[in-house]
Each structure stands twice: as structure tokens, then as C-alpha cells.
Amino acid sequence: MADLTGWLDDYFFGTLVVLQVFFVALGLSVVFGLIGAAARLSQSRIANGIAKVYIVVFRGTPELLILLIFYYGIAVTLTNVARYFEPTAGFVNFPPFWAGATAIGLIVGAYMTETFRGAFQGVDPGQVEAAQALGMSRFQVFVYVRMPQMWRLALPNFGNHSLSVMKDTALISIIGVQEIMFVAEMATTVTRKPFTMYITVALIYLLITTFITISIAYLEKYANRHLRGSR
Numbered sequence: 001m002a003d004l005t006g007w008l009d010d011y012f013f014g015t016l017v018v019l020q021v022f023f024v025a026l027g028l029s030v031v032f033g034l035i036g037a038a039a040r041l042s043q044s045r046i047a048n049g050i051a052k053v054y055i056v057v058f059r060g061t062p063e064l065l066i067l068l069i070f071y072y073g074i075a076v077t078l079t080n081v082a083r084y085f086e087p088t089a090g091f092v093n094f095p096p097f098w099a100g101a102t103a104i105g106l107i108v109g110a111y112m113t114e115t116f117r118g119a120f121q122g123v124d125p126g127q128v129e130a131a132q133a134l135g136m137s138r139f140q141v142f143v144y145v146r147m148p149q150m151w152r153l154a155l156p157n158f159g160n161h162s163l164s165v166m167k168d169t170a171l172i173s174i175i176g177v178q179e180i181m182f183v184a185e186m187a188t189t190v191t192r193k194p195f196t197m198y199i200t201v202a203l204i205y206l207l208i209t210t211f212i213t214i215s216i217a218y219l220e221k222y223a224n225r226h227l228r229g230s231r
Helices: 008-041 045-060 063-085 096-122 125-133 138-175 180-191 194-223 225-229
Strands: none
Touching: 008 045, 008 096, 008 138, 008 180, 008 194, 045 096, 063 096, 063 138, 096 138, 125 138, 138 180, 138 194, 180 194, 194 225
């Protein structure tokens, strides 16, 4: 514990950064997943094809590589655009926080696409037809019938994807985001105690992922409460 003296504040603020990246990336992954699932379920061959390419690329490429390509690719693109309008413009640096969160959102969103697609397909077609027979619009059927049941079916895999988002936040220190892995690297350089510093990071991640697991289990129990009552 003495080895951590002077670094506790850094670990605390690094943990806050991790949580910020987690919530932003999780929200983006849900958005990308829903868009991808809608494209996969659409009658449009073009939309379906784009969704399939998205899934193959982001599920088949190493996550660290995607993160680096995304971060430096956006920076190079913005620099070229800036120099097109102003030839003397310098290098445009894209905020690493948003680059990391967006890259993680795209990666996990590819997995969520298939989870959401399967969940939508698991909704009883008879209930959709009954809702339409009652005069509900397609939007009302989607909001009041399909979405609530889709989430119940998707929750188990959604929990796994949430854990993936949290664990992937450990990658973003490589692009300069000052979270707990970044802190551990600096602390190791100063104290020469790598085991202590990295085991601290591991314990912090384990604490957060345990909380996520318990929360998802509670949500699953709540979503399936009507099934217990019917037994």
C-alpha cells in the first residue's frame, strides 16, 4: 500500500475518465447496434450489404488496430481538409477521448448489431400482427411492442457487450487518454513497482465489472418478472 502513496488521487481521477469513456462508448455502441440491426432486417440490399461489411470489418480486425487507425486516420483527414482551405495550417489533432470512445462504440456496436437482430427476430410475430390489427402504426408497434420485448431477449448478451466496452477502455491509454492504465504506466516508471501498479488497475476493473454484472442480473430479473408470476 505504501507504494501507492502519492498516486491514489491519480488513480481516482483516472477511474473517472474510464467511467466517462465507458458510458459514452456504451451509448454509441447501442446506437450503432440498433442502426446495424435495422439495416440487417431491412428489405434494402444496399443497407443490408453495408451492415454486413460493417460487422465483418469491425469484428474481424484487432481492436487495438482499429483504435489506432481511427485516431490517426481522423487526424490525418482533418489535417488534409484544413490544408485544402489553408495551406499553412498545422497538424490537426483529434481529441483522443472522443476517438477512443467512438472506436470502442463502433467495435462493440458490430457485435450488438447481431444481438439486436436476433432479439428482434425473437419477438412473437403474432403480437406484432395483433398490435397492427388494433390500429397501431408501425412506429407505435416498434416502440410499444417490439422494443420492450427485444430488450428482454437481448439483455443477457447486452451484459457481455457492456463488459467488453469496459475492458476495452484499457486500450485507450495508447492514444494518450489519461485513465488508470496511463496512470499505472507513469507510476511504474517512477516507482519501478509494475506488479503493484497493474494489480491496482486490475482490482479497479474487477470492482467495476462486478457492479455491471450485478446490475445486468437485476435488470434481467426485473424484465422477466412476468414469467415468474405465470408459473
